[in-house]
Amino acid sequence: MNTDEMNAPRVAVVTGAGRGIGAAVALRLARDGFHVVVADIDAAHTAAVVEEIVSLGGTGEVASFDVADRAAVQSWAADLLDRHGRCDVVVNNAIWIRYGALLDMTEPDIDRMVDVGLKGVIWMIQAVGKIMSDQGSGCIVNVSSPAATRGTQDAGVYGAIKGAISSLTWQMAAELGRHGVRVNAVVPGAVPTEGARMLVDDDGYELRRAKTPLGRLGKPEDLAGAVSFLASEDASFVNGHLLTVDGGLMVS
Incomplete structure (x- = not known):
């Protein structure tokens, strides 16, 4: 890394950042001093998040691509490197969810869940891992779920994908750690975002709240x-x- 690259603003990328947890992460990293790439397949939502970042005195940019499209991810990463010369943090937050009994799940729904929730994370790690390895530093944060280790009603495919994300986190920590790249994950509890409320009703969230030790x-x-x-x-x-x-949900 040359002197100009060392002095350039640190760059963070958050996928699925158009709303909910992803948007909150993007705003927080902007407050932490990162130039934030707000990535989402929905350009309108990402533009609104970038506007909020700028209104708070931060800097950011919109990136609209489908993480399930490997070629699109690689093209975006090459452009990012050309323009910024670095990538310091990547948060793999994008997900596409359909809950339901495994016996009733359709092939298109399963394919889309795997394409976004697992393959999309792999494509992002492939794209940014080389950049980070070459610069000798970087941080990747994946998003797993309690469903990876707990039996959860109608979450067989989702839980399997998140189990794979947990395993991938450990494997990549070993593989990329030798190049100075850290790979970790967060495991969220019940967070009633706008998107999540389309899948879980009030009764479902009340049940989750009741099971959470922090109440x-x-x-x-x-x-x-x-x-x-x-x-x-x-x-x-x-x-x-x-x-x-998760407020203690995993130990309840």
Whole structure:
């Protein structure tokens, strides 16, 4: 890395950042001083998040691509490197969910869930891992779920994908750690975002709240704070860790 690249603003990328947890993470990383690439397949939502970042005194840019499209991800990463010369943090937050009994799940729904939720993370790690390895530093934060380790009604495919994300986090921590790249994950509890409420009703969230020892549901900002820590120098020796942010749900 040359002197100009070393002095360039740190760059963070958040996928699925058009709303909900992803948007909260993007805003927090902007407050932490990163230039934030707000990535989402929905350009309108990402533009609104970037506008908010700028209104708060930060800097950001829109990136509209489908993480399930490997060629699109690689093309975006090449352009990012050309324009910024670096990539410091990537948060793999994008997901596409359909809950339902495994016996009733359709092939198109399963394919889309795997394409976005698992392959999309792999494509992003392939694209940014080379950049980070070449610069000798970087932080990747994946998003897993309690469903990876707990039996959850109608979440067989989702839980399997998140189990794969947990495993991928550990494997990549070992593979990329030798190049100075840290790979960790956050494990959110119940967070009633706009998108999540399309899948879980009020009764479902009340059940989750009742099972949470802290007695409340999570907020997007709770996850944003956890990601902020993992991306910070305070976590410079944290690698291969799944940070649970669930109010104690996993131990209840």
